[in-house]
Amino acid sequence: MSHLTDLPAWAAIPVCILLLLGSGITLIGSLGLIRLKTFYGRLHAPTLGASAGIILICLASMITFAVLQNRWIVHEILIIVFVVVTTPVTLMLLGQSALYRDRIEENDGVPRKAAGQQTDTTGMDI
């Protein structure tokens, strides 16, 4: 869009590279979400976008507007921090509930809790 054309070449090139890298990584993560077979596998895929992808894209944004407005732009750091802090919480909750469900339904391929932590004699630990 229009901002890119205003950007001097020395800044435009790293911005483009960062953007492409970031969106590429996010795309890979999204593809993984579709392609991976099990839920636990899938759980990992979108983290690519939520970590590396977001960092790279935010960096690109920082450079762009810092150059354009000729001042330090730090808002994006906040974005990075919050996304990096909060996304794992979601994934953790998802993972835990999936595990919980699988254990209740006694599905195959679900690890039991480690022997030391086991508190339930039936083995159906929760």
Add this chain to the structure above:
Amino acid sequence: MLLILVLAPFAGSLAAICIPTQKGTAAAWLAGSIALLCLVISAGLYTVISSGTPLRYDAAWLPELGLNLTLRMDGFAWMFASLVAAIGLLVVIYARYYMSASDPVPRFFALFLAFMGAMLGVVLSGNLILLAIFWELTSIISFLLIGYWHHNANARDGARMALTVTGTGGLCMFVGLMLIGHIVGSYDLDVVLSSGNVIRDHPLYTTVLILILLGVLTKSAQFPFHFWLPHAMAAPTPVSAYLHSATLVKAGVFLLTRLWPVMAGTDEWFWIVGLAGLTTLLLGAYFAIFQQDLKGLLAYSTISHLGLITVLLSLGSPLAAVAAIFHTMNHATFKASLFMAAGIIDHETGTRDMRRLSGLFRYMPITATLAMVASASMAGVPLLNGFLSKEMFFAEAIETHKYNILDTLTPYVATIASMFAVTYSIRFIHSVFFGPPPQDLPKVPHEPPHWMLAPIYFLVFSCLVVGVIPALTIGPFLHTAVQSVLGIATPVYSLAVWHGWNLPLFMSLIALVCGVGLFLVMKPYLTTSIEGPPFFRRLEGQRIFERVLVTLSWKWARSIEMRAGTRRLQPQMRILVAVALVAAAVTLLLQGFKPAAIAFRSIDPAFALIWLIGMICAIGAAYQAKFHRLAALVLLGGAGLVTCLTFVWLSAPDLAATQLLVEIVTTVLILLGLRWLPKRIENPDDPELMTISTRLRRLRDLATAVFAGIGMMLISYTVMTRELPETISSYFLERAYSEGGGTNVVNVILVDFRGFDTLGEIAVLCIVALTVFALLLRFRPATESLETPEQQRVQNAFDDDHPDRKKGDSIAEYLLVPSVIMRWMFPVIGMLAAFLFFRGHDLPGGGFAAGIAMSIAFILQYMAGGTRWVEERLRIHPLRWMAIGLLVATATGLGSWLFGYPFLTSHAQYASLPVLGKIPLATAILFDLGVFALVLGATVLILIALAHQSVRAPRAQMRAAKMAAKENA
């Protein structure tokens, strides 16, 4: 002066209501002095009035609608106003001694004064609409007065009946008066009175007549609406004395006389009014004979006498109108005194039943004498005022006005009714005051306090004086009143007592003699008979009325509710959508609506892709809504995100930010609500469930949805592709900074230019939140979702099994990391909200967005720690927040008044603070603060309503278990 006359009673009423309940005497003094003031004012105005020109007071109220505060006093109004004030004064004196100290006496006098004010308003209003307003006021206040002893079921029923009947009539009359205003082109009474021919010749005349007569006849208790009056006897006697003599029921006659010059004289008038009047005259008198209740007898006699006045007015001759006005006054005097006497008897003996009363003359000779004179006047005995107007009535009855059967019948009916009047008058006196001494009365009778008798003295004295020397006493006043009604048509009439041996006198004599004879014949029957007249006893108006009421308000309402109503949400929604669809389609097709041609041009592929995703999400959400609610909700979130992106794409950051926040809150709230929905059907494709009717129903719903959707799309597309007309958006853009002091135009519009809209909107939000809260408070979830979810049960069981664990430990362990993060987010989100709030005036953000952001912080806390945890630690008072928000916003708006600017004018200034530098400070930010607090409160209130459901649910569960146990047992 006129204004004081009307307003003084109302002001006195307000003052009286403030008097403490025990200070009954103070209230009486107040009421008495107000009544005296009114009397003095109207007496003072007589010299002005008697010259013949009406006195007017005009104040513009809604001049555009022809509604002005016009008060107008001519001779007739003067006569009525004086009557109202004078009898009011007497009744106040009487009531001071009648009301017992245990009653809330100030309330009585407050109502009494208000009623007097309303009645004076009716009499004095010079504008038809104003008249209707005061008319309704008399209905309402009489309702309160009749129901004064509201612990008594009879009083409540009587009051309700009076209100229903007179209120309905009043409504009809209001329509009639508006029609008159339409015909004449003005609501001003002077204009109306001078355009009688226009009204009489208008095609709507009959309609107007019937409507107005409905009002008049119900108010004056004319047949067939007479039945409410006897039941209104449950009121305290001073009220009855006042309502029956000078006020409530006379209001109908008053209006009839008032409109007499413009409406009377036609055949319709003669037939309707005459028939109603004659029937009432006869039936009222007949019923009165058979009453055993003293006040009941007087009530029916009132009905009969009003019938007499109505008949006189129906005749359409000026002389009859004179008689009507004269009789109105006479009736007021003797009836008020009779009611007071009946009240004294009731007060001193404890009963009003004529079968139990007898021989009271030896206990209260003064009362007895006074009552005898008054009832002689009621019976039409010569040398009393009742005789004079009755003679005039007879004279008019003999006179032939129209050649039809009704007119021919009138003299006979009049004589018979008069005969009945003699009978019930004698009965009243004889059964109460003569005969053997009474047995086992509740109290030992004796004369009442002297002041209680004083009003009766006065009234009876005036009966006598008017009866003996009419021309010298009432003559001039009557003349003024008559002249103001009849104008140049005022006939020559004579008020002499003796007109020689003529037919009316013979009729009187016949009535007197036959009346006495009838009484002697019926005496044995009457002393033992039950309440009510023979033959008609079963045909009780009240019962018919009750039956009609029950049918209307209960049976029919129920059946309509049964047929047209449903408690299920789905049919309601279906009907709503279908009606909207049909309404829109019909109007658009009739107007020749052509949807704009859909053109695909300059589509940005990326944008189109986003929209494709959004559409897929939306359709997916609809598809999954029934059988997989969670998936539908997730998809809904997707569609919402696309909307957000669209706003960003189209450069509407404010909308985008708000939309995003709203999206979050709604999704979370719906998620919380999902738990309480009934369980989904496990196997939707079960062939047993998929009957043909199910398929058809689904097909119909699908069709409705598709059509509604396509219709919406077509309409919005057509609207959006239109050429933009000249709008005021450019104005807003230009003035946002110079006048609103902000660079964020959206926010400036919200809090400044359109501040009033926003105020209304947040008020609506407030109401919505309260409604949701109220609904959820009464919400009882489906039985299958009542019990604790499986997970919780398993976890709780696990915790219970292990002695070292407390309930809730498992869930706390699972949520350890998330809850820590969520708790830490609280200050951060708070900061974000503050940021959004303060930048709002210049950059995207604002009170609304900030409020929602802040509420997200609260939602997170509830999710992380649970309801109880949060509420132990945070003081959450959404209702107070909402109230504060609304108050702050309103107060900000009001603040501009202090500086002499219109409501919600804002003032912008930059303030320099240390550290932060220059920050914009408009008064609008205070307004925005109100918005913030209200939005926060509303959202959190809904959240709490949902959250508390789970706290409440265990209790409901326990109840359900108990019920089940009971059933099993």
